[in-house]
Amino acid sequence: MNDNLTAGTPAPLTQVAETTNNPSPRTLELAKNWSEDVKRLVETGRLVEMRELLEEVSQTLGPSDKLAYWQRIFAKPKKLPSTPASSVGNHANVAWIRRQSRPYYGQWVALREGVLLGANDDPNALRQQLQEAGTYPGAVFIKIGG
Amino acid sequence: MAYLYEKENHHWVTWNGGSNVFYPFHEDAPGEILIIGIECIFPLLKDTAVEIALLDTGAQYSVVGRNSYAAWSQILQPTGDVIKMSTRRGLIKGVLERLEISLVADIGESLNLETVFFLSEEWTGPTVIGFSTLAQMRMALDPFYPNPAAEPGRFLFGQ
Known part of the structure; x- marks a missing residue:
């Protein structure tokens, strides 16, 4: 918010745009910490929370190489064809x-x-x-x- | 028995696709005993051989053993974040990757999966099949097949 604006005065268009795009505190927190938070959750086995966090990051911050890595690692299992016994x-x-x-x-x-x-x-x-x-x-x- | 069965729509169908013996108290290296060893292979490794891995239901992630790590590091350039994992040999650093693993059968079919493995050059132990692999399959251990004195036991698996 621009503190210099007085009530009832229309804000210039550029200032309105800046106000609308201001990231929320949660978005700022995510952008700063999500990677370390994911690592901490992975290291401590809290995979349900980790998946929820990845989903939130995906929706809030959008795609990135790092996000793609974690999504690939914890994607659904890939079934492969069986092979005849060989032992x-x-x-x-x-x-x-x-x-x-x-x-x-x-x-x-x-x-x-x-x-x-x-x-x-x-x-x-x-x-x-x-x-x-x-x-x-x-x-x-x-x-x-x- | 080499197969287990379950009832499906009034019919008995096989529960597992394959099975193999397991190796109780297998000595993987001097002084290093694997309580339950199972045969597995990394099919994408060149000149790969069957290895006996530790079956560990208490391990969160499967781990690439010291011998296979050397081969993987020749062909894989991990891009992921380095994480720390607590092991019975202390805290070690490594990365997670999805790797193909084959659980080798001597009866039926070998089970092939792509699952999450922890890769670390600091790990000096055997390949470990942990819950990141076991959570994607069905498995059973029969220590008394066909009788306690004659066989080390059977590891049955399927999807």
């Missing part, structure tokens, strides 16, 4: 576990593509054993019987 090595490991794990119940075993590389009560000792034998890379460690 071949795992099949072999599972087959070994099904057929041959009973004597090792309670122990840790190391497997690679259905081949037993070692077994031990202590996973660290088993790892050491494999490292010494040069068979550690690619080994899968499983405790039989949980």
Whole structure:
């Protein structure tokens, strides 16, 4: 508002335009803080509030690169086509576990593509054993019987 | 069982599209045990391999593990704001990105999703499948398939 205007005096057109376009306190606050506010809400897991804030920013301030980023990240999930099962090595490991794990119940075993590389009560000792034998890379460690 | 069923209009239909074993107490690195490990793969990474990720329903976001991060950083230029995330290894900085992930099946179909992942060069742990992925899918764990002594358990999933 122009404080110099007296009551009843028509304001010049330019001054009217400035008055109409004056941003509200909330708009000014949003423009200053929204990005940090979104980050804070994302970091603290308050995603419902974060989405509401993004919507308000979108309507109040309009598009921006930063807003587009956050909208893209938290957009609705994109469904992708499924693909046929492909876990071949795992099949072999599972087959070994099904057929041959009973004597090792309670122990840790190391497997690679259905081949037993070692077994031990202590996973660290088993790892050491494999490292010494040069068979550690690619080994899968499983405790039989949980 | 490898499939679960639900009733839909008086008919039983499969609840999940695929399943795989899960790895209880999987040793991901020396001294680092994943309580529940599941097989996953990032299909867009070149020369990618199946990795065993930590299934963590308590983690807000999925996290790219140390090995895959190196590969992602070759092809991805994150543009987002750096955020801080509290992890069991302390507070780390990184960015959020949407990435394609495939949960690998040995029976049925692998489940492919594009979900939000946290990428951080400060994260030295495994890939974590957290709630930003799990909230977009159905999943179940059956620790007794087919019996407790013979198999580590089965992870069933679908959309």
